Amino acid sequence: MANTSISLSFLFVSALFLGHQVLELEASHHIFETYQTTPKVLHKALVNQAYRTGYHFQPPKHWINDPNGPMVYKGIYHLFYQYNPKGAVWGNIVWAHSTSRDLVNWTAQKQAIFPSQQQADINECWSGSATILPGGKPVILYTGVDSQEQQVQNLAMPKNLSDPHLTEWIKYPKNPLMKATPTNKINGSAFRDPTTAWQGPDNVWRVLIGSRVNKRGLAILYKSKDFKHWKLGEKPLHSAEGTGMWECPDFFPVKTNGNEGLDTSARGENVKYVLKNSLDDTKHDYYTVGTYDSVKDKYIPGKGMIEGDSGLRYDYGKFYASKTFFDSEKQRRVLWGWINESSSVEDDVQKGWSGVQAIPRHIWLDKSGKQLLQWPIKEIEKLRGNQVKWPSRILEGASQLEVVGVTAGQADIEVGFEINDLKNLEVLKEKQYDPQLLCSKNSASEKGEVGPFGFLTFASNDLREYTAVFYRIYKHQNKHKVLLCSDQSRSSLNKHNDKTTYGAFVDVDPANEQLSLRSLIDRSIVESFGGKGKAVITSRVYPTLAVDDQIKLFVFNNGTSKVKISYLNAWSMNKAQIN
Ligand SMILES: *[C@@H]1O[C@H](CO)[C@@H](O)[C@H](O)[C@H]1NC(C)=O
Ligand SMILES: *[C@@H]1O[C@H](CO)[C@@H](O)[C@H](O)[C@H]1NC(C)=O
Ligand SMILES: *[C@@H]1O[C@H](CO)[C@@H](O)[C@H](O)[C@H]1NC(C)=O
Ligand SMILES: *[C@@H]1O[C@H](CO)[C@@H](O)[C@H](O)[C@H]1NC(C)=O
Ligand SMILES: *[C@@H]1O[C@H](CO)[C@@H](O)[C@H](O)[C@H]1NC(C)=O
Numbered sequence: 114m115a116n117t118s119i120s121l122s123f124l125f126v127s128a129l130f131l132g133h134q135v136l137e138l139e140a141s142h143h144i145f146e147t148y149q150t151t152p153k154v155l156h157k158a159l160v161n162q163a164y165r166t167g168y169h170f171q172p173p174k175h176w177i178n179d180p181n182g183p184m185v186y187k188g189i190y191h192l193f194y195q196y197n198p199k200g201a202v203w204g205n206i207v208w209a210h211s212t213s214r215d216l217v218n219w220t221a222q223k224q225a226i227f228p229s230q231q232q233a234d235i236n237e238c239w240s241g242s243a244t245i246l247p248g249g250k251p252v253i254l255y256t257g258v259d260s261q262e263q264q265v266q267n268l269a270m271p272k273n274l275s276d277p278h279l280t281e282w283i284k285y286p287k288n289p290l291m292k293a294t295p296t297n298k299i300n301g302s303a304f305r306d307p308t309t310a311w312q313g314p315d316n317v318w319r320v321l322i323g324s325r326v327n328k329r330g331l332a333i334l335y336k337s338k339d340f341k342h343w344k345l346g347e348k349p350l351h352s353a354e355g356t357g358m359w360e361c362p363d364f365f366p367v368k369t370n371g372n373e374g375l376d377t378s379a380r381g382e383n384v385k386y387v388l389k390n391s392l393d394d395t396k397h398d399y400y401t402v403g404t405y406d407s408v409k410d411k412y413i414p415g416k417g418m419i420e421g422d423s424g425l426r427y428d429y430g431k432f433y434a435s436k437t438f439f440d441s442e443k444q445r446r447v448l449w450g451w452i453n454e455s456s457s458v459e460d461d462v463q464k465g466w467s468g469v470q471a472i473p474r475h476i477w478l479d480k481s482g483k484q485l486l487q488w489p490i491k492e493i494e495k496l497r498g499n500q501v502k503w504p505s506r507i508l509e510g511a512s513q514l515e516v517v518g519v520t521a522g523q524a525d526i527e528v529g530f531e532i533n534d535l536k537n538l539e540v541l542k543e544k545q546y547d548p549q550l551l552c553s554k555n556s557a558s559e560k561g562e563v564g565p566f567g568f569l570t571f572a573s574n575d576l577r578e579y580t581a582v583f584y585r586i587y588k589h590q591n592k593h594k595v596l597l598c599s600d601q602s603r604s605s606l607n608k609h610n611d612k613t614t615y616g617a618f619v620d621v622d623p624a625n626e627q628l629s630l631r632s633l634i635d636r637s638i639v640e641s642f643g644g645k646g647k648a649v650i651t652s653r654v655y656p657t658l659a660v661d662d663q664i665k666l667f668v669f670n671n672g673t674s675k676v677k678i679s680y681l682n683a684w685s686m687n688k689a690q691i692n
Contacts, residue, residue: 156607156657159463163660164637167523168496168689169452170219170470172209176201176461177468179306179361179434180449181208182243182253185442187277190216192449193225193253194470195240201467202458206237208255211692212278215492216447216473221692225282226255226269233257233267233288240361241266242309242436244318244340244377250274252340253282254307254320257289263301265289266322268341290343291322291335297345299333300324306361309438310340311378313407321350323359323390330359330390334410350388351412353420357394361434364388364412365446367402367485372477374446376439380407385478387485388412391434392422398435398450399424402482417483425484429549429617430599430651431455432471447490448474452638455601455611455653471651472633472640479647484620486646489633497525497684508566508676513669519685521666522571522659526683527631528668530566530584530676532623537562537674538588546589552598552616557581557671564596566670567630570639571604573658574665580604580654581669582641584619584628595619595628597643597650604654617648627679634666635686 158164171177176197184191189212196209208226211219226238234257241255253269267288272281293301303325310320317336320343324331330353334346350364366375369383389400399421401414418424427435427450435450450471454461461467474487501518508514508530516526539562541551557565557579567583569576581600586593597619601612621628621644633640640651659665666683670676 158660164655166469166635168686169635172692174465178451179240180436180470181240183438183449184243185440186251189277201461201465208238216490217492218690219692222280230288231260235260240306244310256305264304266291266307303358308362308364309377321362323362325358329354330356332362356421359390360393361391363436367478373444374439395422396433398427428649428651430615431653432651445475448476452651456655457609487649488646496687498687499685501683503681505679508670508678510673510675513667516666516683519683522636522664523686524634525686528681529627529629529679531627531679534674541587541589548616548618553614556602557600561585561672563674564672566676569667569669570634571656571659572665578656578659580639593622595621597648599650599652601652606657610655615650619644619648
């Protein structure tokens with residue numbers, strides 16, 4: 114749950130009056146009331162809803178953030194999410210709910226969980242997770258904000274298990290089940306986002322709650338025999354100094370061989386564990402791969418794993434508060450994450466909505482054992498329409514080729530690049546580099562030796578606007594080092610947008626394998642998968658010229674060396690039916 118001073122101050126300064134419509138926020142946050150602005154001239158693309166996505170999950174209006182309690186029940190997928198029923202800014206948070214047969218098309222259901230219990234959630238209903246109990250019965254643990262503004266953990270159960278859409282939820286009357294007390298040293302202002310629970314070899318349930326003590330991030334452990342009485346563990350499952358508050362922890366087993374997923378309680382040989390935390394201070398989801406001692410209830414990150422911001426991330430762009438679930442229908446683990454806006458709060462209010470969910474990703478352990486791989490769920494390919502296919506061809510230095518024949522603003526494109534000549538590489542001399550800084554310094558318009566080459570997405574006719582997603586290959590300590598960038602510096606002429614450039618290193622060697630790049634483009638989103646899912650970067654952009662049928666898509670090379678396109682496949686993407 115992204116409840117931060119940043120969000121609060123944003124709200125404070127933002128206009129909460131839009132014409133005659135008053136967006137009132139919960140009184141307990143003391144942040145609504147007398148702020149007024151005269152509505153400014155509306156940006157045409159905002160009014161036309163040009164930025165509304167075609168196949169990403171978003172409700173018709175208002176604010177959304179964290180995905181909550183994803184699961185599959187009787188063949189129906191469930192997605193709950195943090196939602197403000199009253200406006201396009203954060204506040205009044207409840208659990209909204211949608212269901213689907215394929216993770217692509219969604220039907221809106223009634224709000225599932227909303228404030229009702231004085232002692233447990235009267236102020237708001239924040240993030241949490243679903244657990245499927247033996248016998249197939251789903252339950253939800255979530256964070257409530259109680260009448261004292263304390264964060265506590267609560268239980269909710271479906272009212273009617275014969276209803277596969279689980280439209281109604283009832284709360285356990287004895288909520289809360291976990292709370293700060295004078296003796297347990299828990300900070301009730303930093304105690305939230307229960308994980309999916311898992312059973313140890315002793316059949317006792319375990320769950321993690323995100324927290325912190327000073328600058329140390331914590332995954333607090335609780336245990337229960339009956340899912341109702343929870344006892345604080347002696348120690349957190351894991352903690353890391355200097356990482357700040359851990360939000361939305363996620364803890365799950367992965368197979369060391371193959372891409373099949375495992376139930377959260379699965380154990381055995383050939384199993385490793387992943388612990389993901391969302392860093393409240395920097396808004397990044399980082400993870401480590403390690404082992405889990407279920408007797409001592411201790412998670413041990415693997416050798417070389419880095420804790421915190423410079424560690425591994427699911428996504429090196431905009432992607433936060435993510436959560437996985439085990440898809441027992443398809444034997445895979447699926448990742449959901451929230452993509453927030455890059456626009457100003459005023460623009461969000463005028464659009465009338467804010468936030469979308471990323472395309473669900475299948476995730477599994479890479480055969481190196483050192484990182485996860487991610488790939489858009491297969492089902493999304495059903496939306497592919499008109500296809501463009503290129504035979505292998507050479508992309509000369511300083512050139513660009515337009516991809517004609519697809520709807521450039523709503524597309525799926527994948528290209529394989531081969532580099533035959535790796536002799537003349539730029540050399541990285543320092544011991545360590547921050548990939549994001551490197552991408553910011555060496556943007557698409559900085560010529561290089563091998564690279565930048567990749568896509569110009571959301572490009573305007575005159576190339577005054579484009580979002581470039583590209584590779585650049587360096588030599589570092591006598592090895593090839595592959596950098597993937599999503600460069601937003603020219604994404605929009607609107608100066609109020611956030612245009613941060615993102616970057617990641619991709620663990621591939623272009624001497625031995627092709628460099629693949631796939632981007633899912635969706636009207637204001639570019640989700641890019643480098644190295645067949647080894648590094649992912651999501652960008653949110655709002656061009657002013659490159660909108661609707663004015664959007665173009667190019668493959669470009671701004672390096673000196675030529676690059677071979679060994680294949681190119683691109684598709685127009687159809688609209689999904691969402692809510
Ligand atoms: C429970 O759900 C089933 C299936 O939707 C429905 O037929 C039944 O009437 C529901 N029972 C109650 C008590 O609402
Ligand atoms: C409790 O958490 C809040 C919010 O993160 C923080 O401002 C406060 O300093 C914490 N208190 C202690 C004693 O750590
Ligand atoms: C959302 O976007 C803004 C600006 O684009 C960024 O600074 C902020 O950290 C983001 N928040 C979250 C929770 O991702
Ligand atoms: C979703 O809806 C679209 C539009 O009706 C349809 O073409 C598609 O087959 C449906 N399912 C999937 C998985 O795309
Ligand atoms: C390629 O580099 C040139 C020279 O730096 C620059 O003017 C041009 O804008 C670049 N092309 C792209 C697509 O950035």
